[in-house]
Amino acid sequence: MSAESLVAEARSQVDDVDLGPVHAWKRANPGGLAVGTMPIYVPRPLIEAVGALPVAIFGGGDQVDIIRGDSYFQSYICHIPRSTLELALGGRLDCLDAMIFPSICDVIRNLGGMWRLLFPEKLSVYLDLPQTFDLAVGGRFFAHELHRIASLLEAAGARPLNDEALVAAIRVENVRRAALERVDALRRAEPWRAPASEVYLLARLGGLLPAAEHTRWLEDYLTAAQGRAARPVDNVRVVLVGAFCEQPPLGLLRTLEKAGCDIIEDDLQLGLRTIEGPIDLREGEDPVFSLARSWIERGGATASRYIGDDEKGRALVERVRTLGADGVVFAAASFCDPALLDQPMQEAALARAKIPYTTLKFAENTGQFQVVREQAGAFSDAVKLWGIA
Ligand code: SF4
Numbered sequence: 001m002s003a004e005s006l007v008a009e010a011r012s013q014v015d016d017v018d019l020g021p022v023h024a025w026k027r028a029n030p031g032g033l034a035v036g037t038m039p040i041y042v043p044r045p046l047i048e049a050v051g052a053l054p055v056a057i058f059g060g061g062d063q064v065d066i067i068r069g070d071s072y073f074q075s076y077i078c079h080i081p082r083s084t085l086e087l088a089l090g091g092r093l094d095c096l097d098a099m100i101f102p103s104i105c106d107v108i109r110n111l112g113g114m115w116r117l118l119f120p121e122k123l124s125v126y127l128d129l130p131q132t133f134d135l136a137v138g139g140r141f142f143a144h145e146l147h148r149i150a151s152l153l154e155a156a157g158a159r160p161l162n163d164e165a166l167v168a169a170i171r172v173e174n175v176r177r178a179a180l181e182r183v184d185a186l187r188r189a190e191p192w193r194a195p196a197s198e199v200y201l202l203a204r205l206g207g208l209l210p211a212a213e214h215t216r217w218l219e220d221y222l223t224a225a226q227g228r229a230a231r232p233v234d235n236v237r238v239v240l241v242g243a244f245c246e247q248p249p250l251g252l253l254r255t256l257e258k259a260g261c262d263i264i265e266d267d268l269q270l271g272l273r274t275i276e277g278p279i280d281l282r283e284g285e286d287p288v289f290s291l292a293r294s295w296i297e298r299g300g301a302t303a304s305r306y307i308g309d310d311e312k313g314r315a316l317v318e319r320v321r322t323l324g325a326d327g328v329v330f331a332a333a334s335f336c337d338p339a340l341l342d343q344p345m346q347e348a349a350l351a352r353a354k355i356p357y358t359t360l361k362f363a364e365n366t367g368q369f370q371v372v373r374e375q376a377g378a379f380s381d382a383v384k385l386w387g388i389a
Contacts, residue, residue: 003198003224006217010201011250013208017063017087021208022095025053033158036096037207038084038108039245040304041274042127043291045169046146048210050158055096056207056271059083062249062365064090072114078335079363080246081111088119098123098156100149104245104304105338123156125149131306133296142292150288166287169211174278176211179218186225188264188323192233194225196240196263197253203269204247233262236380237325240266241316241346242332242339244302248362255369256329260380264323267302276300303338312342313349320355326383327356329376334361356383 001009013021022034033052037044047054060066060083069086087093099122101112115124128145130138150161159165180203187194202221206214240256244267256263267273279294281287299305301315320328328350332339343359350357358379360372382388 001220001224003194003221003228006221006224007198007201010205010217014201014204015061015063017060018092019055019095019208022053022055025210026095029053031157033097033153033156034095035153036093036099037271038099038101038104038111039080039271040102040104040302041129041271041295041299042100042102043146043295044211044271045166045173045279046150046161046288046291047153048172049166049169050150050153050161051165052097052153052158053210054207056204057084057093057096057099058204058207058247059364060087061247062367066365076335077107078246078333079365080333081107083364084111085114085118088115096122098125098153100125100127102127103129105336107337108245123152125152129304130296135293135296139289139292139296142295143286143289146288146291161288163287166291167281170279170281170287170290172211172215176206176215176218177272177275177278179215179222180206180272183218183222183225184265186222190230190232191235191237191262191264192230193228194221195257196266197250197257198225200253200266200268201250203272206272207269234384235260235262236327236383237262237264237323238327238329238380239264239316239320239323239325240268240329240331242303242330242336242343243268243362244270244304244339245336246333246364248331248333249364249366251369252331252362252366252372255373256376259373259376260384261329261376263329264325265319270300270302274299274302303342311349312345313347316346317349317353317355320350320353326387327358327379329379330357330359332361334363356388 035047035052036055036057044054059080066082066086068089069082101108112126130142132138154160187199238261240263275294276298281290
């Protein structure tokens with residue numbers, strides 16, 4: 001299949017707010033639970049190990065009109081909780097047997113609370129991610145949380161968790177992560193063959209599929225993209241930062257590309273990339289603790305992770321330099337506290353390092369991109385001509 005056909009099929013599945021791929025999985029796996037997970041990070045292998053399908057929920061994007069969802073929230077917060085509730089109240093998430101709300105921000109915490117009230121018949125779990133990175137404290141706590149979630153899923157009808165199944169699921173997840181890294185490497189080296197707007201769709205599809213199936217998609221895309229006829233374009237190389245939860249419309253990514261920006265790295269779909277490198281399994285260690293330890297030891301610097309002793313923005317500066325990027329585009333969802341509270345410190349670090357950046361905001365249903373095109377076009381021209389923004 002051509003890269004274009006794979007991307008088109010991935011888009012149709014990602015855009016399907018009725019969760020067609022999840023219904024298909026449930027038909028093929030009678031009795032299996034579908035477990036919705038809100039951004040950013042929920043350990044997917046744990047869910048697969050109990051015979052369930054983890055389903056990443058990113059709201060309604062630009063596919064749904066918000067009518068009832070708005071009535072549950074004040075106006076000055078982001079969009080994703082409204083559209084997620086809109087989908088749920090309209091019955092479009094009925095195929096989900098449970099929901100997990102990881103601790104990102106107050107908005108997700110409140111959404112989890114509302115879920116319990118609105119859908120008391122469904123399992124609803126709040127996942128506290130540790131903000132203490134001492135293994136004996138945060139690691140132990142996180143492993144305890146994961147055991148608790150596995151027990152709750154078992155009570156809801158999933159298989160009991162056992163070490164063998166979890167080790168197998170982690171190994172399959174590591175194969176997927178290696179495939180995703182190969183796609184990312186192609187995007188970094190030859191973005192004209194694997195543009196970010198395509199890689200985004202292929203990565204996001206993984207939130208709806210078992211890891212093994214997603215790996216096949218990634219490998220097929222990699223083969224097709226490597227072999228496609230494409231010529232290098234004189235674009236600037238940018239890192240996109242801030243869109244790790246509510247996702248921008250695809251049109252925004254395409255607009256940035258058309259305006260001369262090759263997005264060689266981003267934090268879209270951060271959940272699949274939160275742990276840097278493979279999940280580290282160790283002989284004789286409880287594999288649940290291996291999951292927790294990998295997050296503690298290898299979790300990337302994100303806005304939802306407490307950074308106490310280090311300087312905010314240092315990791316971003318290092319990443320820009322390692323990748324040979326020309327600059328940074330900050331793109332946060334409007335009213336996203338974690339992204340927007342981090343941004344000034346990251347901007348200051350970039351300014352000290354003399355790395356150009358530009359800043360924009362979006363909502364998942366933003367429909368007009370002319371301003372973005374002009375701003376990104378001016379940014380890429382200035383960086384190309386003078387090396388500054
Ligand atoms: S977009 Fe930002 S503020 Fe909104 S739920 Fe996500 S992390 Fe929280």
